[in-house]
Amino acid sequence: MKNEEKIRVGISIGDLNGIGSEIVIKTFEDPRMLELCTPVIFASTRVMNFYRKHFSSKINFHEAKSLDKIAHGKVNVVNAWQDNVKIEFGTEDKTIGEYSIKSLEAATDALKKEFIDVLVTAPIHKHNIQSDTFKFPGHTDYLAQQLEGNSLMFMVTDTLKVGLLTDHVPVKDVPSHITKDLIKQKIETVSKSLKQDFAVSKPKIAVLAINPHAGDNGVIGNEDDTILKPTLEELNGKGQIVMGPYSADSFFGSKNYKNFDAVVASYHDQGLIPFKTIAFGSGVNFTAGLSRVRTSPDHGTAFEIAGKGEADASSFLQAVYMAIKIFRNRSEYLHYSKNPLRKASK
Known part of the structure; x- marks a missing residue:
């Protein structure tokens, strides 16, 4: 597959004290994933390197200093913030909730501007994301406002x-x-x-x-x-x-x-x-029903096992696969909807 054909999978990192970081790292440690897609994590290189060391991972992150610097064949990180962040696994923290929203907002903006093709969201904590500026009960309601449909x-x-x-x-x-x-x-x-x-x-x-x-x-x-x-x-x-x-x-x-x-x-x-x-x-x-593709795993932050290396990345991996599959199906459907004779002759 040529680089330009690889689907750019944007990833919002979720709650930094939960298992999101671990399931993201476990998913993209497998180099074969980079043959399938181009991952783009919205967090900070400082935080992601902390996770890499904590989980003794050999993954290498590429810092994309701007959205037009996303590199194929690498696990990209776009800095959604530059702050030092204190990670305390398993702890519910309103400040950490603010960073999960910064990641989500940056990833959604990139999705709307087509710097990424799909969005896969790691789990957030619905209570600690609430603020004067963010009053949505979860991802779905926020994205419904941001994306058409x-x-x-x-x-x-x-x-x-x-x-x-x-x-x-x-x-x-x-x-x-x-x-x-x-x-x-x-x-x-x-x-x-x-x-x-x-x-x-x-x-x-x-x-x-x-x-x-x-x-x-x-x-x-x-x-x-x-x-x-x-x-x-x-x-x-x-x-x-x-x-x-x-x-x-x-x-x-x-x-x-x-x-x-x-x-x-x-x-x-x-x-x-x-x-x-x-x-x-x-x-x-x-x-479903939006102008862009968004998927997520079918579980939450799992604070009780966060940071222990015990998280199962299966659902997050399936969320990546499903986002890619849906993007391809939708692209083909829209193409043949505009060219029905070509579909009939296929």
């Missing part, structure tokens, strides 16, 4: 994909957030992502009920009968294959999810508990 938390592997109608919403507020317009928007985002990001020509989507047993005909709530069912019927009437609402308690245990290209859950834990039970360590959090 309708964001969707889409947990994915090659064989299982789970999207959410509502994500970081208190359980008591879930029913009031689920409207017909929201359902249509999220299912359209899932459908479009399956087509352009995962090369599924005719998506088949399952939707999980809001209430236990899909409300049991109104005995346990009427939202499924009054909101979900008529909306799904309307979408099917327009040619989409959207089935449900399914009772969530048996849907995954019965392996019914294997009959669909994606599953849409009504709320966070309804979708993420079964997803992580089935795919933990190999799953990827993909923010």
Whole structure:
């Protein structure tokens, strides 16, 4: 592969006291990764060299003094700050949270300006990132504001994909957030992502009920009968294959999810508990529906093991692979959308 064809993978370093640094280093210690992509870490060379020594890594970092100095064949570091930073593994620290946001903001800016092709985010701590200038509950909400489109938390592997109608919403507020317009928007985002990001020509989507047993005909709530069912019927009437609402308690245990290209859950834990039970360590959090590609591992900062060399980099590695795969699929989809005759003759 020629250098100019290598996908530039931007990486926000996440919480400096968590396991983000370790999983990034473990991922790119393998020189074969540099044949696949060009990593660009947004942190500081001083901090990354501290991590290199702490983890006794042989990785060599290249300091890219500006975004136009990113070098192929090297693990690049772009300085998002010049300060001395005190690292205390496993400690929740508001100051450290500020540095994780500096990294995220610098990486997002580079993504918007196309100095990098995709963004892979290491885990942040949702509490210590909060400030007067940053009031988002996580990556997804921030990127939804920064990048064009309708964001969707889409947990994915090659064989299982789970999207959410509502994500970081208190359980008591879930029913009031689920409207017909929201359902249509999220299912359209899932459908479009399956087509352009995962090369599924005719998506088949399952939707999980809001209430236990899909409300049991109104005995346990009427939202499924009054909101979900008529909306799904309307979408099917327009040619989409959207089935449900399914009772969530048996849907995954019965392996019914294997009959669909994606599953849409009504709320966070309804979708993420079964997803992580089935795919933990190999799953990827993909923010679908945006103008740029962003993925992350399916776990958090893991303060309890930070700095001990025990972190499993599998999910972060899969996040890198998935970002590259989605970028290529989307590029091909957009190319052939503009040249349909060429696709037909391929």
